[in-house]
Amino acid sequence: MSEVDRKIAQLEWEIEGLKGEMGRSPLRIEPPGPVLLANVSEFYLFEALSVTESNGIYTCNTQTAFGLFGAPTAEVLNLFESQTVEEDYEPALAAGDRMMAFQTSNAAGTPHWVGVPLTPAVRMARLVAPPDASQEVLCNLVSCEGVERMSGLGSGITVHFKITRDKELNQWNIPNSSPRLVEGEYIFVENLRGVWWKAQTSQCAKSCICNYS
Amino acid sequence: METYEVQSEALGYGIYNCHKQILSPTAWQAGVGDKFEDYILPGEEGPVIIEVLNLKENYVAAGDRALAVGDRIAAYPLTDCLGHSRLVGIPLTPDVRMAVLAAAPGGSQQIICNLVSMDTGLEITSGLGAGIIVNFKTTMEASVNAINPALQWTSGDGGDSIFVVNHGGVWWFAGTGASRTNNCFCNEA
Known part of the structure; x- marks a missing residue:
């Protein structure tokens, strides 16, 4: 049987099955595949x-x-x-x-x-307050649909920062670190053991450039 | 599916010696901490060691293990082609996690660090999770003692904290390429 004949026979067989589908078993039953999650x-x-x-x-x-x-x-x-x-x-x-x-x-x-x-561990958040001289700032999470949570669960979270230490500067807080952050900007955050962290270490840095103005 | 807590490395290749966990009767009470406790089989005095494969490491032949003491795995039994029942699962720890420098940054693109325990929140100073080698992707192939962020470690104060991720048995500094810098602005008087 040629490939064409075989295909025709296959189609005819399927058509016959479709004609008499009332009261019949499904024409093709998918064989059970390998099941990873048994339950x-x-x-x-x-x-x-x-x-x-x-x-x-x-x-x-x-x-x-x-x-x-x-x-x-x-x-x-x-x-x-x-x-x-x-x-x-x-x-x-x-x-x-x-x-x-x-x-x-x-x-x-x-x-x-x-x-x-079913959400990524590292997610986006927006600063909803200006950073003060501390190592934490108030943020709203961005939902998985891309919407900022303005109220309820996910709003007003406290994000903690890890900032490199510098004994000369001796000012380990967000305004004296890089990247410079102001209210309204977005950062990436992660929750570890019930505490929100900025998911990257910030560089301790005196605001020398900005203070020239 | 059950929860297992890592105790030590077993055979390598992502297989860990674990203790089976069971929900604590006080788990649903207000404000309590750990929701699980060791499951002790009837007739046993303590938890038994059970081997569990971390599916995220099933292709890793060598290198630093991705899990640390106290990490947990949600696992289920899977039968291999010889009919042996094995436990395989996914870790209940974020891919990106915190580590603390355990040595001063040198003239290479690696730093020795200790992972922070998901169980205690403290730096792991011995056993699985201690002394991992964290690799850096730096711009212009800069060494880790000449990058931004300028990471610090001293014997008295300990080290800075960084965020790391394990890819294929290799720990990496998580983030964009650490930038080479001569720190000119910040050293101004």
């Missing part, structure tokens, strides 16, 4: 609304058409925040961020949702 169906999507009083646990919308088990919201632990400290904790997720989560039981047998965020 993929156990994962659900959640969208962060707010953070609870417990570090790293968020109140989330369930991302299914009819809610999940009849509940419109659920509490989900972000596994990337399972080791956060209590003091100065700031949530790593912003409103609208999503998590892929599954249910697991704690040591007492109580089921809980835990998951991993």
Whole structure:
């Protein structure tokens, strides 16, 4: 059988199948492929609304058409925040961020949702206040849709800076570091153990050029 | 899928000796810190060592390991072609993480650093995560003692903190190419 004849026979076979599709099994059944996550169906999507009083646990919308088990919201632990400290904790997720989560039981047998965020660890933020003579500044996160969070989860985060030390200058603060930052500018930030950090070390530098004016 | 905490390096190639974790009964209480605790099998006095492959390192033959003591991996069992059940997973640590200089920058494009622990928030001074070699991409092939940011380390005060990322078993300074500088402006009186 030539390649053309084989193709014709294949098409005729498919047409016959389509003609009698009522009450029949699907014409072509995809063979089961290699399954990496054996229990993929156990994962659900959640969208962060707010953070609870417990570090790293968020109140989330369930991302299914009819809610999940009849509940419109659920509490989900972000596994990337399972080791956060209590003091100065700031949530790593912003409103609208999503998590892929599954249910697991704690040591007492109580089921809980835990998951991993579907957002990059390094993300953009905008300075919403002028930097003062400290090593931290107030920012709003930019959501994954590219929208600055002006209120709620993701707004008003405190971003800490790592600045190189210079004993001669002895002024390790944001106004005396490079890059120069003013209110309204964007930086890249990352949340480590519940603390937001500017994701690059700044250079300690006296504002010699700017002070000439 | 379960959570595992790294204790030490196992066979290399991204395989770690880990302790299985279980959600703490107090995890959902207000303000508590760590949400997990070591899982202890019935009849055992302490947690047993379980080998887990970090899927982000499955192609890495040699070099500095990407995980440190106390890092966690979300892992699941996967059967290999001989029928052995293995645990493989993804790390629950950000790719970009903090490290502290453990030596003064010299005339090369590398600095020895210690990772900051995701478990304690402190510099790791021994074991997995200590003494990593951080490589720099610098402009004009400048050495790390002549770049911006001008990184410092002294025996008394310790070192500056930087952000690093592990690519294929190599730690890199995270950021744009560190710029060569003669620091002329800032040295003005």
